[in-house]
Amino acid sequence: MFAVRVSVVCFLLTITSGSVEEENPEFWRKSAQNTLRSALSRKINTNVAKNIVLFLGDGMGVTTITAARILKGQLQKHSGEETVMNMDTFPNVGLAKVYSVDFQIPDSAATATAYLCGVKTNLNTVGVSAAARNGVCRSQKGNEVTSILRWAKDAGKSVGIVTTTRVQHATPAASFAHSASRTWYSDADLPASAATEGCVDIATQLLHNIDIDVIIGGGRKYMTPKGFPDPEYPSDASAQGQRRDGRNLIQDWIQMKEGKVARYVWNKTDFDAVDPEKTDYLMALFEPADLRFDVERDHSMDPSISETTDKAIQILKKNPKGFFLLVEGGRIDQGHHSSRASAALHEAVALDEAVSRGLELTDEEETLTIVTADHSHAFTFNGYPFRGNSILGKSPIFASDFLPYTTLMYGNGPGHKITNNKRPDIRKVDTADKDYIQQSAVPLDSETHGGEDVAVFARGPMAHLFQGVYEQNYIPHAMAYAACIGENQQHCAITAKPDENPDTSTDPGNSAQNMPDYTFTILMISTLMRILLH
Ligand SMILES: *[C@@H]1O[C@H](CO)[C@@H](O)[C@H](O)[C@H]1NC(C)=O
Numbered sequence: 370m371f372a373v374r375v376s377v378v379c380f381l382l383t384i385t386s387g388s389v390e391e392e393n394p395e396f397w398r399k400s401a402q403n404t405l406r407s408a409l410s411r412k413i414n415t416n417v418a419k420n421i422v423l424f425l426g427d428g429m430g431v432t433t434i435t436a437a438r439i440l441k442g443q444l445q446k447h448s449g450e451e452t453v454m455n456m457d458t459f460p461n462v463g464l465a466k467v468y469s470v471d472f473q474i475p476d477s478a479a480t481a482t483a484y485l486c487g488v489k490t491n492l493n494t495v496g497v498s499a500a501a502r503n504g505v506c507r508s509q510k511g512n513e514v515t516s517i518l519r520w521a522k523d524a525g526k527s528v529g530i531v532t533t534t535r536v537q538h539a540t541p542a543a544s545f546a547h548s549a550s551r552t553w554y555s556d557a558d559l560p561a562s563a564a565t566e567g568c569v570d571i572a573t574q575l576l577h578n579i580d581i582d583v584i585i586g587g588g589r590k591y592m593t594p595k596g597f598p599d600p601e602y603p604s605d606a607s608a609q610g611q612r613r614d615g616r617n618l619i620q621d622w623i624q625m626k627e628g629k630v631a632r633y634v635w636n637k638t639d640f641d642a643v644d645p646e647k648t649d650y651l652m653a654l655f656e657p658a659d660l661r662f663d664v665e666r667d668h669s670m671d672p673s674i675s676e677t678t679d680k681a682i683q684i685l686k687k688n689p690k691g692f693f694l695l696v697e698g699g700r701i702d703q704g705h706h707s708s709r710a711s712a713a714l715h716e717a718v719a720l721d722e723a724v725s726r727g728l729e730l731t732d733e734e735e736t737l738t739i740v741t742a743d744h745s746h747a748f749t750f751n752g753y754p755f756r757g758n759s760i761l762g763k764s765p766i767f768a769s770d771f772l773p774y775t776t777l778m779y780g781n782g783p784g785h786k787i788t789n790n791k792r793p794d795i796r797k798v799d800t801a802d803k804d805y806i807q808q809s810a811v812p813l814d815s816e817t818h819g820g821e822d823v824a825v826f827a828r829g830p831m832a833h834l835f836q837g838v839y840e841q842n843y844i845p846h847a848m849a850y851a852a853c854i855g856e857n858q859q860h861c862a863i864t865a866k867p868d869e870n871p872d873t874s875t876d877p878g879n880s881a882q883n884m885p886d887y888t889f890t891i892l893m894i895s896t897l898m899r900i901l902l903h
């Protein structure tokens with residue numbers, strides 16, 4: 370008990386120092402009035418979205434967002450809680466229900482099919498409806514569903530995928546592939562029956578399904594023949610090519626783009642040298658499989674997710690018809706599965722920095738930006754830590770077993786370790802270390818996903834459509850509506866007829882409707898002028 374008291378007193382002494390202005394009620398009133406003013410000045414943006422950027426934090430539940438926000442502030446030497454993430458500035462926020470057709474708590478394949486293809490499906494499957502069965506090739510045929518990446522390409526837009534995982538991974542795969550199993554990365558991963566029944570691996574589909582302008586992530590080994598040495602790790606057998614069909618899909622891709630400027634790069638030096646103005650197509654694969662965690666990234670070899678997002682947008686935005694870009698922070702999820710909260714949160718902070726880059730390079734008037742997650746994790750933010758306590762730190766008050774516990778922990782996962790009926794004593798452990806594994810209630814090798822709703826942040830044309838609580842598969846329908854692509858385009862024709870839409874007739878954005886009359890008058894005047902002048 371004495372130890373508990375001492376630690377409480379110490380913390381009370383430290384917190385009272387930094388928050389003098391917050392003791393003044395005017396501080397909070399002023400801050401609330403500023404927020405109110407900005408809410409009141411908000412105008413609904415009913416423009417057509419020329420561009421769409423979808424930022425997807427894999428496993429980035431609301432707990433992760435709050436904890437990452439605090440980490441972001443603390444990395445800048447602030448208390449942290451009051452920090453504003455870039456995604457926090459988006460004017461519209463909704464909640465998406467993430468369950469899959471067959472599971473209460475979903476995986477990244479089923480959810481990616483929902484938020485990219487607009488159809489909920491079964492666990493482990495990508496780009497197919499729930500009529501297809503997990504892992505059953507036969508059930509795939511006739512049940513394919515297309516994604517917003519395809520709808521955008523069909524409308525003449527440029528399209529791209531940026532991820533921190535292998536580009537064949539579930540999230541990007543749902544944008545271009547149809548597969549009864551998300552794990553069919555290369556032909557070597559296809560069961561013999563699936564191959565005879567005509568199913569094609571995801572890497573091959575990456576080349577042949579949709580003409581994708583920008584492909585950035587990892588996953589070299591699924592593209593090259595078995596035994597093909599990796600350029601970065603030539604002596605590492607696990608990094609070698611995997612393909613049984615002997616194809617080198619990277620070479621094939623370069624050949625397919627003949628006549629265009631198509632660049633393939635695998636390291637940062639070459640990536641930095643890619644001139645977006647002079648590049649039509651870019652494939653950048655920085656690792657044999659997934660990229661490294663941002664906290665472990667070799668800055669000389671691999672760019673950050675902000676840098677890859679930047680390059681992708683610079684290339685895609687040259688298309689006068691606009692673009693669709695999927696940016697995935699794919700390893701927040703993997704950090705959580707290992708219960709390495711530090712690694713997971715740093716990934717989320719890196720994604721938020723990429724959001725900032727995206728906003729800088731695009732115009733809110735014509736670009737719909739969405740930030741969301743596929744699903745959450747069994748990740749808790751708990752206890753009564755004092756203000757400014759390290760988000761990766763410990764509660765000042767011990768638990769009833771007289772041991773401290775961390776603010777962040779997991780409901781299940783690899784962090785469940787009991788010896789002599791006791792939890793590990795972490796008093797001398799640096800719980801902020803990038804390798805520290807937070808404790809969990811239930812032992813599992815890999816921590817699981819969580820099933821609660823995920824946040825959807827929206828900014829730009831038609832962003833107000835993302836308010837409310839809805840099914841996750843609503844997201845691409847609303848994005849497509851905003852961009853006048855995909856199946857629902859009646860409103861795009863309607864806005865061209867002013868008499869049917871009187872509310873918008875005073876909107877200067879719709880003055881194009883009156884163009885024919887003005888054009889005629891101007892033509893008349895200029896013709897008269899010409900006659901008079903000659
Ligand atoms: C980057 O890739 C190019 C092309 O393969 C290679 O020539 C160059 O040496 C690589 N750079 C580094 C630092 O490995």
Ligand SMILES: [Zn+2]
Nearest residue numbers: 428477702818
């Ligand atoms: Zn996962």
